[in-house]
Amino acid sequence: MTRLQTPTDVATTIPPPVHAPARDRRRGRLATALLFATVSLAALACFAWPLVIPASSGQSPVVPAVLVCLVVPVLAVVAVIVADRGVVGSPNAATFVAMLGLLAAAGTLARLFASAAGGVEAIFIILIIGGAAFGPRFGFLLGMVTIGVSALAWGMVGPWVPFQMFATAWVGAGAGLVSLAIRRVTRRATARQRRWSEFATLSVYGIVAAYLYGALLNLWFWPFAVGGETSISYEAGAAVGLNLSHFVVYTLVTSTLTWDTVRAATTVVGLIVMGPALMAGLRRAKLGR
């Protein structure tokens, strides 16, 4: 894309069609990545507030929790704006947006069937393949939009939605990053080897992501889910190790051994069975990464 000339007669009124020079683009991308990393770290800290905030003993956990519930939606909006920035200027913005909308709708339907089928989360397959096919930015926004749309469509709105949005978005973005990395590593391999290594890596990533996702979503709500009087409760002001041991028991019992395992299995089986077809289909869309 090096067509820089604009016709003189209309040049004054028309925005230049070409993209910014490579150096500026790289700088812009770096700035976006840094901004994005900062927002994500802040959000991660909010997820982990029971382990991060050294609450003075005796203080109830409600204050930091309410604070976190107010901060995370704001962070989500900021993250979406940051991720949006690069889309609006790109030449295929409309196709990007349309693809985002359609895959989010597909994910919403998948979530509906998931709730009927007891944790068989097909949404992870769409997220991981979408992120791998169209890049981390797409994966991130796909996670955000899918959760947003399904919350709106099925009426499950509550304080947990921004947390779910972030966790899901990270899964999609991570898939994009993993795919970029593995494609860079296997640059010299044959097409067949590249495809195999990509799917193998994505499958492993799917397992890790499924468990981390469950643990993350447990972490911020755990103090409220169990209440203050049990032996696995959050103890404000206690050592991190103690709270961590309580949390580990909680997450093992409630989700790691059950929901998360079902989710991990579904994701891996789904990726193996329909991943290649999904990926081949999606890459037919002429949407650059």
Next chain:
Amino acid sequence: MSDRAAPSRQIGRWRPLWLSLWVSLAFVAGRIVFRVVFGGAPGEGWLLPSLPRVDLGGFFSSVNLFGPVTLDGLARTVVAALPIAALIVASGLLFSLIDVRRLIVRTRRWGGGSASLAAVLIALAVLPELRLTGQRLARARRLRSVRHTFTGVIAPLVGVTVERATALGASLESRGFMNASVDIEPQCAAPVIADDVCLRTANGRTVLDDVTFSLVPGTVTLLTGDTGSGKTTLLRALAGLAESVDRIDMTGSMRVGGVERQGRSARVTANFVAYVPQDVRAGFVGVTVAEEVGMTLTLRGEHRYQVDARVSVMARDMGIGHLLDRPITDLSAGEATRVSLAAALIGLPSVLLIDEPFADLDDNALALVSATLRDLATRTGITLLIAEHRTAPLAGLASTRLHISHGTVRAVDVASDVDISTSGSRSPLRDGNPDTGIFNETFSRPVALVGPNGSGKTTRLWRLALPAGKRATGIRLVPENPRDLFTRESVAEECRAQDRQHRRRLPAPHVGYGKSSRDVVYEILGDTIDLNVHPRDLSTGQQRALAIALQLHERPRTLLIDEPTRGLDRRACGELARVLERISLQGTRVIVATHDQSFATLINARVLTHAPRLEAVVSS
């Protein structure tokens, strides 16, 4: 956007509240369970049956299980859980009272200029459609006798999704989505000037070369050429979609309204160039007709009252006023074409590009649409470029005609009937030799089932092919949208899957008529077809021919074809007619449902005007 245009609520108003009540109940129950399991619920009052306490060791030394359970302890647990439960219910109540969806839809610029909000709107709009698509594909799956792998279920879904996304993206792009609100003043004296333009696909195939022409303002120009000759590519290049959406490489100079097209996508010129695609339905963005018609104005950020007013005026002009409240999925072909014309015209373009407006219209709808175009051309000063091979309805209207042949565009006389039937160099169908042919049974004439759009022809065919939901023996259907039948990633794989199925069913010596699917495909499509190409990347005519070849493989007694001429030019129709003739000669009875009388004549068919007595014909 108006209240009328806002998507209808698919869920009850109080659903968030009800759901939050259930969630909070589950929350309180969860608290009780945790309390009992991890340390028990000690206190005064009644002691309930309880398990002895167990202590864990090591890292988990502070965790203990079970213990005494009392009614009082449980009551305190419930009370402690109430504030959070109340918060959950409160959020449910809040979202029951405010309709977030309507809030988003009402943002002044569609999606507020944000990619993600726009994506949310698109997702909400396509949600019901996606479900219908799933059902349609599930039905189409039953038409083929191939064993259905999981991949075979997923692939068409992904294909449909990707195609819809691309069409939707193009539709948004050409209406100025995400334009940085810069209005260009077009040079009306030179609506289109193309100078030595060359268009190449991303993999280097030249579609059109040496394209040089210009259009006179305020005139109607016809664009003709064979199916697949590049009419659509040229229109999309003019609209600004070829480079940005289709990844077509463009060299040379192409100016629309004085604006150099190269490197500028459609949104830059959206205020004076409008494009109506061939498959108008795939590009629909709105949920209702009113929303769709007003979308260009909404994307420009105009106030919704103004949008409403102009939508109703435009609708009255186009004779679609009675459709405004209809869901966009609920339109006949003719209605859909007029709606998309209205949606293109509402932005007051000075250049209007229309791709095959008559492709799937019956005579009634065709008369209406061509009257609309005629009115448009005489009443306004729009420069019209219409790609169409059914030129008769536009006779006397067009002053110029561009014809595409041999990969380039030349101006020809409007009246001349440029030898469409002989021009072009694409592979003709191989002439089948009846002696070595597929079948050798008695000759029977094809049957053409003729009737206007929406008279129930399709329903009838489906009922014949899938009586009681199961594939009828000896009857195969090629549906209106043959792409729905394709489940593999290349033509070769498609053939292999079909053969494998066949071999499983019959012992080796009897395999079909001794031919592989690949040979049948060669026989019908000509042997220049690239077997490695994705079935969905074939041209419309080739797709239908491939579907016919696949459905013929098991040698059915009867082959049903729904709307076989859709998207085909006269030459391709001729080829198809020869294929059908050969099939009939070889003993398969062919029944086509079509609104195209001339095609029925072409294949020398026994014409049946659609009547509810057809079963008798088939069984006789």
